[in-house]
Amino acid sequence: MHVVVNAAMSADGKLSSRQRDQIAISGEADFARVDRLRADSDAVVVGVGTVLADDPHLTVKDEQLCQQRLERGDPEQPARVVVDSKGRTPDDAAILDDAATTYVCLSEAAPIDRRMELADRAELVTAGDDRVALLRAFATLQEQGLEQVMVEGGGELIFSLFEAGLVDELRVFVGPKVIGGRDAPTLADGDGFIDEFPLLSLERVERLDDGVLLCWTVDS
Template sequence: MDVLVNAAVSADGKLSSRRREQIAISGEADFARVDRLRAEVDGIVVGVGTVLADDPSLIRHDEAHRRKRRGPNAPPPVRIVADSRCRTPTGADVLAGGPTTYLLTSEAAPPERREALRDVGAETVVAGDERVDLGEAFGRLEDDGIERLLVEGGGELIFSLFEAGLVDELTVFIGNMIIGGRDAPTLADGEGFVSAFPELELAGVEQLDSGVVLEWTVR
């Protein structure tokens, strides 16, 4: 499986403010770039924190680009939420209509919450005891024919993926603003590394909107 992480951060590396409110860091040109990325993958992944904060639908993508790159009959990307305790609301937009939604969860999730989410159409993948075992869960997705994933946040999920050695590529739009705040989320939150830091190799640089896009591969 190929895993691409994409994010937009401020010049000081923040995903949003300390209030965890959605902030427009990039502009229309970057939105179009992300829509093309979405069109090229089999699934789009977010963590439950992103679902609770932003209620994304994860259905927007460049359909013309998808048909050109993947053929006229290629299905739209599935939606995937990493949610160890099944905190995703049953009325969340990520569960409404559209393509299949996979919910990656753990044995610690209350059975009644798993059942409630299945009742509204989620395909639950249980992997791990207290937290989602991302390696196992991604392997199960691969068994379903999902071979390329686009991860869109948040910081806790991105850190966990780097920690598990599952990230192949990282693309970051760096915007022209300072957000600040020790409690504001960053690209990779979680416990942080103290050794064996993941290393990246720069693969591309592009000026876009009022910022810059950096493309990296993971060594």
């Protein structure tokens, strides 16, 4: 499995405001890049916090890219994955529609009634006691044929993936906007590292509109 974390952050490293409001950080050029990256992926992954805050659909928008997927023998849309330890994904979330296969990764702590409701709308992957055990969950996803995986956030999930050693690449669009706020989410939240920090190798820098795309690989 190859895991690419993709994110857009402000010039001061924020993903959104302290109120968790969705803020436009990138423009059309980056939106097109993200759509291509989705189209090249077997699955697009987000944490439940992103679902609750933004209600993303996580589908490829460009019809030509969808057609190219079909021509190479892939489903029209990549699978969608929610990491959701307690089963908080709303029943009417956009990610649970029939546009693509959706997997919801749960822990054993998810209530039975929520499991039953979600099972009508998604494929369930259970791994871990109180929180989703990412290594086990991603191994199960790989068994389902999901090899090229794109992660779109949020900061808690991204930190946890780095902590588990699951990230292969990090691609970040840094936009020309300052958001501020000590409580605003950053690229990698969670507990934070105090030693053995993940190290990155810069592979590519590209200007997009008034921002910059930074592409790193994760040192093994």
